[in-house]
Every structure is written in structure tokens, then in C-alpha cells.
Amino acid sequence: MKLLTTLRGRLFALLALLGAVTALAVGGATYVSVRAEADQLFDYQLRQTALSLRDQGRVASDEAAVLADPSFDYVVQIWSLQGLELYSSRPQGMTEPLPPRAVLGFSNLRLGGQDWRVFGAATPLRVVQVAQPLSVRQRLAALAALRSIVPVAVALPLVAAAVWWLLGVSLAPLARVTRAAQAGGANAMDPLPTADLPGEVAPLVDAFNGLLARLAEAFEAQRSFVADAAHELRSPLTALKLQLGLLRDSAPGPQQEEGIARLRGGIDRAVHLVEQLLALARAEPGAEATRLPLDLAELARQALADVQPLAERAGVVLTLTAPDPLPVSGNPQALRSALRNLVDNAVKYGARTVQVSALRGRGGAPLLRVDDDGPGIPPALRERVFDRFQRGEDMTVEGSGLGLAIVRAAARQHGASVSLADSPLGGLRAELMWADAGW
Structure with missing residues (x-):
């Protein structure tokens, strides 16, 4: 048997x-x-x-x-x-x-x-x-x-x-592929040999090699992400350790109160960085996410409500244009985080007016658009700002450099695209557009 x-x-x-x-x-x-x-x-x-x-x-x-x-x-x-x-x-x-x-x-x-x-x-x-x-x-x-x-x-x-010998000769390339697959270690991502494979088996091996290439790319991105995250976390954690030491050695009084405030601010920044890292991990295209029917117009209202306290402190006017419901299927948490990051960036980088639109674009596809009157981003830097931990030119603004990376990851997870352009308001326009109306 x-x-x-x-x-x-x-x-x-x-x-x-x-x-x-x-x-x-x-x-x-x-x-x-x-x-x-x-x-x-x-x-x-x-x-x-x-x-x-x-x-x-x-x-x-x-x-x-x-x-x-x-x-x-x-x-x-x-x-x-x-x-x-x-x-x-x-x-x-x-x-x-x-x-x-x-x-x-x-x-x-x-x-x-x-x-x-x-x-x-x-x-x-x-x-x-x-x-x-x-x-x-x-x-x-x-x-x-x-x-x-x-x-x-x-x-x-x-x-x-x-017949037994001929079958062995005919299946020898497949046995060679099997040995190559067994010889690799846990992290081996080298493609399997495809020479002399039968026409019925070659597509399977090609598909498996494609899977290995995608896994290698994903593992490399993960290693890069972990390395960048460790590097970014090292600085605030070191600063927190130093602040804690200074606070321990300081005498009660205004100096101690100032140290406590700095420590609280450092902890807040570290927590925000960790939240951004988790949001980016959840928004990666390969991450499992619950897809639910949702309304982009309602989601935009919720995202603006999240940023409203920050906008009020900065004196920024937020407006929303959403004439009709925009039903889509997706991960509401990832999309809400992406839109919140777009508005949050506009508020932090000096915009006085931010307009959010939820409407239908080309071919009736859903479209989320954020316009501001801030300083904008030079065209030469617009692609680079989507990289992880890439900050804008104004280094005085607090941030982790993960906001736009989260936006792009969420867009890819939902089969959409994100683009940056000049805004009619004089600042930056960010658009999140779906591929078609029936997604």
C-alpha cells in the first residue's frame, strides 16, 4: 500500500x-x-x-x-x-x-x-x-x-x-526539486530548480518559487521593520531612563515637577510610537484583517472627531464634505487610522484649514481626499515620505515618521492607492482612491 x-x-x-x-x-x-x-x-x-x-x-x-x-x-x-x-x-x-x-x-x-x-x-x-x-x-x-x-x-x-525504470527517469527532475526543497534550512528562500521539469509540474514549481520570492521579500521587510523599530525605540527609552535618573536625584520642588512633566511627555511619545508601530503592522497587506461592510463617509466623520481636540488646540478649522454614503468592504480600524494620520499630519505641520472629502472619483470608485493650506511637501520628497520613520523637513514637529507609511499600508491592504499632489488651498492634497466601484 x-x-x-x-x-x-x-x-x-x-x-x-x-x-x-x-x-x-x-x-x-x-x-x-x-x-x-x-x-x-x-x-x-x-x-x-x-x-x-x-x-x-x-x-x-x-x-x-x-x-x-x-x-x-x-x-x-x-x-x-x-x-x-x-x-x-x-x-x-x-x-x-x-x-x-x-x-x-x-x-x-x-x-x-x-x-x-x-x-x-x-x-x-x-x-x-x-x-x-x-x-x-x-x-x-x-x-x-x-x-x-x-x-x-x-x-x-x-x-x-x-516501465519502472522509465518512470524513474521521467520523474527524476521532480525528485531533484524535492531534494533541493529538503536541503534548504528554515530560512532558505532560494528558488527551486526548474530545468527539465515536465510541463504539468513546471507551473507548480514556478508558483512555489514565486511564493518563496514573496516570502523572502516579506521577511526582509519584517527584518527591516524590526531593526528600524528597535532603533527608533532605543532613543526614547534611553531618554526616559535618563529622565527617571534625574528625577530620582532631584529635590522636591519646581525642578522635580518639571522632570515629572518631561517624563510624562516622554512616556506619551513612546506610547504613541508603539501605537503607530502596531497600527503599521496591522495595516500591512499580508496581515489578517476583518473585512466588514462600512460607510466611508461615516468613517471620515469618526476620524475627524478623533483629531478634533488636537485641531482645536492648534486653532485649525476642520471641514468635511460627504454628500452621499460610500459603502465599501474593509477593515474600519485600519482605514480610520489612515485618514486620522493624514489629518493629524496636516494639523501638526502648520495648516490652518483642513478639508476632508468622501466622494466618488473616476468610474464611481470611492475616494477619500484631504486638502490643507500648510507648507506642503516638495515634489521631489513626496515618494520618500512614505518610507518608515521618514520625517518631514520641519524636525521641530513631534512625530514618529510612520504616519504616511501606515496610510500606504492600509491602502494596499484594501486594493487602493495613495497619492500626494498640490492642493487648491495652497498646501498638500492627499488622495486615497479605490481601484473600482465594486471593491
């Missing part, structure tokens, strides 16, 4: 079964063909024997000796018209004589548990009946069928060995 679990074993078993069925079919066809020819030949001999005896006046002594031979398969009976038996032969093993009444021409009868083929002929002076057991014809046909199968049976082991 273990042999049938391999492709080579299954192919071999199917080919062996096909060979056995073919041999049986050849034997059966040979039996049927030889039986039909034997019937014609023996019927002709029955008829000729009966006709030759019918035309003779008597049975010659030499003919009688031949007919009386126990090995002779024919039974001959001759009667006069008055019903007097003139001659009768009975081969060895025959327990009952033929019936005394003959049927002219060919007929079949069962006698003594055996089937017989009978031919009867009559003249004005006598009636001749010649019979032969059908087992003779069946035995002849069976021997002919067996002779046709014997060469196949003799050659079968050699053919089986050749």
Missing part, C-alpha cells in the same frame, strides 16, 4: 492494470475469433462426413476402424428407412447413445450432461447422423487464447521493469 502513495507507484500500478486488462482483452478476442473459426471448420467436417457416409452403400472396414477409434471425437449413426440401426460408433466416455430420430441439417442437443453439435442427412435408403461434443471446440479456442496470452505473461516482468 505504501507504493501507491507515490506518484511513481500509482503510475506503475495503473500501467500494470492497463497491461493486464489488455492481455485479457486480447485473450478474450482470440477465444471468440478461434471459436467462430472452429465452429465453421468443424461444422464443415460434420457435414462432409455425413454426406460421404450417406452416399456409400456400406461402411468400409478401414473406415469402421477409424470411426471406432476411442480418440475419435465424432459419433456416427446410420439407420435404414425402416429404423434398423446399420452402424453406430460411441467414443470413450459417452454414457448415452444419440437419439434414434435424427433432425436433418444442423442442430444442438444436450446428452449426458454435455452439449453436442449434430448434423443429419437422409437418402431414399438410409439416414446418417454425425455428432461432436462442443467441448472439443471450446478446448481448442481456449488453447489458442492461452497461447496468445503466454508471450505477454512471459514478457510482463521485463516490461514492468522497463
